[in-house]
Amino acid sequence: MRGLLSRILWPALLALCIAGYWLGWASGHPVLAYNVTYFGLGAVLLLLEQRMPYETVWLKNDGQILNDVAHTALNKGIGQMLATVGTFVGVSAVAPAAASGWWPADWPLAAQVALALVVGEFGLYWAHRLGHEWGVAWQWHAIHHSVTRLWVVNTGRFHFLDSLWKAGFALTVGLAMGAPKDVVLWMLAITTYVGLLTHCNIDMRCGILNWVFSTPELHRWHHSRDPVEGNTNYGENLILWDMLFGTRYLPAGRRPPVDIGTDDTVPHGFLGQLAHPFRSWSKPPLRGEAD
Numbered sequence: 168m169r170g171l172l173s174r175i176l177w178p179a180l181l182a183l184c185i186a187g188y189w190l191g192w193a194s195g196h197p198v199l200a201y202n203v204t205y206f207g208l209g210a211v212l213l214l215l216e217q218r219m220p221y222e223t224v225w226l227k228n229d230g231q232i233l234n235d236v237a238h239t240a241l242n243k244g245i246g247q248m249l250a251t252v253g254t255f256v257g258v259s260a261v262a263p264a265a266a267s268g269w270w271p272a273d274w275p276l277a278a279q280v281a282l283a284l285v286v287g288e289f290g291l292y293w294a295h296r297l298g299h300e301w302g303v304a305w306q307w308h309a310i311h312h313s314v315t316r317l318w319v320v321n322t323g324r325f326h327f328l329d330s331l332w333k334a335g336f337a338l339t340v341g342l343a344m345g346a347p348k349d350v351v352l353w354m355l356a357i358t359t360y361v362g363l364l365t366h367c368n369i370d371m372r373c374g375i376l377n378w379v380f381s382t383p384e385l386h387r388w389h390h391s392r393d394p395v396e397g398n399t400n401y402g403e404n405l406i407l408w409d410m411l412f413g414t415r416y417l418p419a420g421r422r423p424p425v426d427i428g429t430d431d432t433v434p435h436g437f438l439g440q441l442a443h444p445f446r447s448w449s450k451p452p453l454r455g456e457a458d
């Protein structure tokens with residue numbers, strides 16, 4: 168039973184979230200539907216982590232739960248604030264209501280969302296890859312990589328500069344193509360569902376999906392302390408750009424390391440973590456070169 172569950176959980180949970188969001192979107196309640204599916208998925212994953220964990224060691228408290236939640240809440244708050252300010256000044260906060268430019272607005276919604284995921288992923292891929300390969304950006308991305316366990320609660324543990332950086336890259340690509348607001352919101356919703364699924368500590372076997380999506384099996388390697396293993400699998404939703412740029416990594420017959428994290432020094436406290444990139448920029452070291 169557990170073997171079957173581990174194979175169907177990833178696609179089944181994502182499909183349920185998409186179906187739930189579609190029901191709300193189609194009936195004029197997308198925000199409610201989003202919150203129900205997002206927090207519902209989080210709750211289900213938390214439960215499953217206890218019942219069928221991938222690594223039992225990662226069930227232990229790492230003393231970072233409040234920081235994880237605080238970073239997540241801060242990111243959500245800043246996103247909300249930007250959306251409100253955008254609406255207040257009369258500018259659409261995310262995208263124009265109707266498609267513009269050369270966006271294929273006559274395509275079915277599912278095809279438009281798939282296209283938005285592919286082009287948005289191009290921005291996400293490079294934002295993430297630069298976060299590892301450019302010393303300045305690594306200073307904020309190191310906050311996410313300082314976790315020593317993977318679980319659903321630290322999915323959103325990003326320095327707020329990291330979140331702004333990634334959103335800027337992803338939205339710029341989508342907006343430059345003229346994607347309409349609804350399609351962009353669909354892309355953002357799916358990104359958050361996949362993020363929770365990718366980060367959770369649940370025994371999931373994704374099989375052929377490892378060639379399409381960013382999955383837990385791929386993302387665990389991304390959190391390796393060894394930069395040779397960790398500077399891979401940058402995809403947020405899709406693994407397409409990793410395949411094209413040669414950074415997909417899933418060695419056969421080996422488990423990813425349990426002892427994950429970074430050898431760089433990252434402050435333990437929330438305020439110290441917020442200040443970390445600003446303090447480090449006087450001498451930005453590359454990953455693994457910090458003292």
Ligand SMILES: [Zn+2]
Pocket residue numbers: 295298299308312389
């Ligand atoms: Zn990373």
